[in-house]
Amino acid sequence: MSEYILQTKNLTKKYKHDFALNNINLTLKKGEIYGFIGQNGAGKSTMLRIATGLAFASSGSIELFGNTSKKYLTQAQKRIGAIIENPALFPNMTAYENLEVHRLQKGIPGKDCIKNTLELVGLLNTGKKKAKNFSLGMKQRLGLAIALLSDPEFLILDEPTNGLDPMGIVELRVLIKKLNREKGLTVLISSHILSELHQLATSYGIIHKGKLLEQLTSKELDEKCRQHLRIKVDQPTMGATVLEKELSTTDFEVMQDGTMKLYNYLDDVRTVSRALTNNGLVIEHLSQNGDSLESYFSKLVGGAEHE
Incomplete structure (x- = not known):
């Protein structure tokens, strides 16, 4: 069995002269929460x-799920639960009635799945309240219930927090983590807000103007955005020795250009400066650096604009 739930190779979608997707090579492993981020x-x-x-x-x-044949893809797509754009709700029906309609449409046997799914998303006690009277957060959870009704292996959510208040966002985040952890559900979530996905995703794909700019794990993203002291001295090798021996730290990196990234002593720049100069080193640059998630995304997108 393939470790990948979804893979694309040079996937392209063109409308007349414009590319909506341009040679996308995306990989999503089983068990991941994949944050797919890009501007509208x-x-x-x-x-x-x-x-x-x-x-x-x-x-x-x-x-x-490891297969590419058109015949198999149609079957594989039945193993996917999805909310693309706005959930398809019947406003004059209750939550239970909405799920019953979708159960019949999908040919799911038995009604136990309705109660179980409503309980899972926290809508079991909505009774006779019609969907049109639901809050936006409740509507989103009902949409999620529809996507989960067939007990999918892969869940796709397109901008699921649009319009939600902070509490609604937190509730949705907790639920998605629970589904991933307890049911082993693989999740693909699109959003244009990186900070929102940062609390949820285990890996990321960043797309801009139809091109996939980067794929990275949450750990790799954290490392790239991690706060640090950027230090450049006239003798990089000696500088690294001073950090290790005088400051008793190994939490630093020496970059290819000789610049050092020191990840501790952020609040004690004076001690770092003193240790370096006391050992005869000339400090050419010393500053505190590190991107916020938003600035990292902006730099990446900005760089792509000028390629």
Whole structure:
């Protein structure tokens, strides 16, 4: 069995002269919560629509659960639960009635799944209240319930927190983590807000103007955004020795250009400076650096603009 739930190879979607997706090579492993991030119009929804069979690529290939044949993809897409754009709700029906309609449409046997799913998303006690009277957060959870009704292996959510208040965002985050942890559900979430996904995702794909700029794990992202002292001295090798021996730290990196990144002593720059100068080193640069998640994304996107 493939370790990948979803893979694409040179996936391209073109509308007349414009590329919605341009040679996308995306990999999503089983058990991940994959944060798919990009500005509005970057191509996120197009990618998700192709993955769920709601749209078709112009060229390239897509693989689901280790298979690429068109016949198998149709079957594989039945193993996916998805909310693409707004959840399809019947406003004059209760939560239970909404799920019953979708159960019948999907041919799911038995009604036990309705109660179980409503309990899972926290809507079991909504009684006769109609969906049109639900709060936005409740509507999002009902949409999620519809996506989960068939007990999918792979969950795709397109901008699921749009319009939610902070409490609604927290509730949704807790629920997704629970589904991932307890049911082993693989999740793909698109958003244009990196800080929102940072508390949830285990890996990321960053897309801009139809191009996948980068894929990285949450650990790799944290390392890139980690606060540090950027130090440049006239003798980098000696500088590293001073940090290790005089300051008793190994929490630093020496970059290819000789610059050192020191991840502790952030609040004690004077001690670092003194240790270096006392050992005869000339400090050419010393500053505190580190991106916020938003600035990292902005720099990455800004760099792509000028390629």
